[in-house]
Amino acid sequence: MRYLVISDMHGNVDALQAVLSRVRRKRFDAVLMLGDVVGYGAAPNQVVDALRGLRTKMIRIRGNHDKVVAGIDDGSSFNHVALAAALWTTEKLTPAHLQWVRSLPKGPREVAPELAICHGSPLDEDVYVFTDFDAFQIFAEHRVPVTFFGHTHIPSVFVQTSERLYAAPLRDEGKLEIDPGSRYLINPGSIGQPRDRDPRAAFMTYDSERRVVRWYRVEYPIREAQQRILDAGLPAVLAERLAVGA
Ligand code: ZN
Numbered sequence: 001m002r003y004l005v006i007s008d009m010h011g012n013v014d015a016l017q018a019v020l021s022r023v024r025r026k027r028f029d030a031v032l033m034l035g036d037v038v039g040y041g042a043a044p045n046q047v048v049d050a051l052r053g054l055r056t057k058m059i060r061i062r063g064n065h066d067k068v069v070a071g072i073d074d075g076s077s078f079n080h081v082a083l084a085a086a087l088w089t090t091e092k093l094t095p096a097h098l099q100w101v102r103s104l105p106k107g108p109r110e111v112a113p114e115l116a117i118c119h120g121s122p123l124d125e126d127v128y129v130f131t132d133f134d135a136f137q138i139f140a141e142h143r144v145p146v147t148f149f150g151h152t153h154i155p156s157v158f159v160q161t162s163e164r165l166y167a168a169p170l171r172d173e174g175k176l177e178i179d180p181g182s183r184y185l186i187n188p189g190s191i192g193q194p195r196d197r198d199p200r201a202a203f204m205t206y207d208s209e210r211r212v213v214r215w216y217r218v219e220y221p222i223r224e225a226q227q228r229i230l231d232a233g234l235p236a237v238l239a240e241r242l243a244v245g246a
Contacts, residue, residue: 001029001030001112001207001208001209002026002027002028002029002205002206002207002208003028003029003030003031003032003111003205003206003207003208004023004026004028004030004031004032004056004203004204004205005031005032005034005148005186005188005203005204005205005206006019006031006032006033006034006188006191006203007033007034007035007036007063007119007148007150007151007187007188007189007190007191007203008034008035008036008063008150008151008153008189008190008191008192008193009036009037009038009041009047009051009190009191009192010036010037010038010039010040010041010065010190010191010192010193011037011038011039011040011041011042011043011044011047011085011089011192012040012041012043012047012191012192012193012201012225012242013041013043013046013047013050013225014043014220014221014222014224014225014228015191015192015201015218015220015225016047016050016051016191016192016201017050017220018201018218018219018220018221019191019201019203019216019218019220020050020054022216022218023203023205026205028056028205029056029057030056030057030058030059030111031054031056031057031058031059031060032058032059032060032111032117032148032206033051033058033059033060033061034061034063034107034117034118034119034148034149034150034151034188035060035061035062035063035064035066035104035107035119035125035150035151036063036064036065036066036119036150036151036190036192037051037063037065037066037101037104038065038066038069038089038093038101039063039065039066039068039069039082039085039086039089040065040082040085040192040193040238041085041192041193041225041228041229041238042225042228042229042231042232042234043225043228044069044089044092044093044097045092045093045094045097047192048093048097048100048101049097052097052100059109059111059117060104060105061104061105061106061107061108061109061117061118061119061125062101062104062105062106062107062119062125063119063125063150063151064119064120064125064126064151065082065086066101066104068082068083068086069086069089069090069093069098069101070090070098070101070102070104071090071102072102075087081235081237081238084234084235085234085235085238088232088233088234106125107119107120107122107125108122108125108147110144112208114144114145114146114208115144115145115146115147115148115206115208116142116144116146116147116148117147117148117149118147118148118149118150119149119150119151120149120150120151121134121138121149122138122142122144122147122149122185123137123138123141123142126151127151128151128152129149129151129152129158129185129187130152130154131167132158132165132166132167135158135160135165135167135185136165138185139158139160139165139183139185143183144183145178145180145182145183145184146178146183146184146186146206146208147184147185147186148186148187148188148204148206149185149186149187150187150188150190151187152187152195153189153190153193153194153195153196154169154187154189154195154196155169155170155171155187155188155189155196155202155204155215156168156169156170156186156187156189157170157176157184157185157186157187157213158184158185158186159182159183159184160182160183160184161179161181161182162181162182169196170189170215171196171198172198172217173214173215173216173217174214174215175212175213175214175215176212176213176214176215177211177212178211178212178213179211180211186204186213188202188203188204188215189202189203189204189215190202191203192225193241193242194245195245195246196245197244197245197246198217198245199222199242199243199244199245200217200218200219200220200245201217201218201219201220202215202216202217202218203215203216203218204216222242222243225239225242226239226240226242226243227239229242
C-alpha cells in the first residue's frame with residue numbers, strides 16, 4: 001500500500017494546496033490524516049473543502065485543535081492566541097464542515113496490523129512526543145511496528161531496534177528504509193505551521209510493501225496565508241511565525 005501522510009494543516013489552505021499539487025501525479029491507496037485540520041490559520045473552510053474533496057480514501061483522526069473548535073474540549077489548556085483562533089474558527093466554519101470536524105475519530109487508529117496513526121502519542125492523543133524518553137515510554141507499551149504521529153510539528157523519527165533507541169530530526173527531504181526488526185514512531189511535520197525553523201510545508205509518503213518512508217518540504221505562498229490571517233483580525237503573531245517556521 002502506498003500512503004500519503006499529512007498532519008497539522010491548521011487552516012492554511014495555501015500550504016495544503018502546494019502539497020497537493022506536489023503529489024498530484026502520484027497515486028496513493030490512502031491518505032493518512034493525523035489531525036489538526038483547523039486552528040491558527042484563516043482558511044478553515046477551504047482546508048476542509050480540500051480534504052473532503054480528495055478522491056483517495058482518507059483514514060483520519062482528530063487533533064487537539066479540532067476538538068476545541070468542535071466544542072469537544074473547552075480549550076482551557078490553550079494559550080490565549082490558540083484559543084482566540086479556535087473560537088474564530090468555530091464561528092467561521094459552515095455547519096456541515098463543523099460537523100465533519102466534530103466527527104473526526106479519536107486516535108490512535110490501526111490502519112493495518114503493522115501500521116497505526118495518532119495525533120499526539122499512541123497512549124494519549126493529546127500528549128507531545130519530543131524526546132527519546134517520551135518514545136521509550138511509548139515503545140514499552142505500544143507494540144505496533146510503524147506509527148505515524150503529529151502534534152509537535154517537527155519532522156522526526158524515533159527508532160527502537162533490538163539494541164537501542166535513537167531519535168533523529170528529519171531535515172529537508174530524504175528517505176528512510178524500515179527495518180522489519182525495529183519499531184518506529186514517525187512524525188511527518190506540519191503542513192500549515194512548521195516549527196522546525198524551516199517555513200516550508202512538510203509531509204511524507206510511506207510505501208508499506210517496499211518499506212520506504214520519504215519526507216518532503218514544499219515552498220508555498222506564505223504571504224498569502226499571512227494576509228488572510230491579518231485580514232481576519234486574528235493575532236498577528238500567527239502570521240509572523242509562518243515566515244520563520246516557529
Ligand atoms: Zn497542531
